[in-house]
Amino acid sequence: MADPNLCERCGRCCYAKLVINGRVVYTPYPCPYLDEDTRLCTIYERRHEVNPHCLTVEMGTRLGAFPADCPYVRGLPDYVAPRVGMTVEEIEAYSETILEAQDEVRDAAGPALPDDEP
Secondary structure: OOOHHHOOOOOHHHEEEEEEOOEEEEEEEEOOOEEOOOOEEOOHHHHHHHOOOOOOHHHHHHHOOOOOOOOOOOOOOOOOOOEOOOOHHHHHHHHHHHHHHHHHHHHHHOOOOOOOOO
16 A cells, blocks of 8 residues: 655646546646645545545556656656646547536535535
8 A cells, every 4th residue: 555645745636637549638627625725635534435536546556647756656667647738629628528527526525524624
């Protein structure tokens, strides 16, 4: 199991990703549970329960979901990091798919979490 202390809290892996032409591409859409100010997950301890789309470190590594400078993958031979940014055409073509995935995450979460919950 990966050591969560390796995470540098950049938050980049918490943005929706698509596979376009066989390559993982970051979208401009953050996970609804990412606090964009702190770059921390607001449901970290329950993230796999609440958000079925959240990848484990092992799965994220295997799929190429982490940026190249992420400590989980830094130095791995043959690791291909996601492409950063999408073209306007890609955003238009895939925005509905991304928004549907975000809706699924929100629906799986049920009612909003109280402000005092992590």
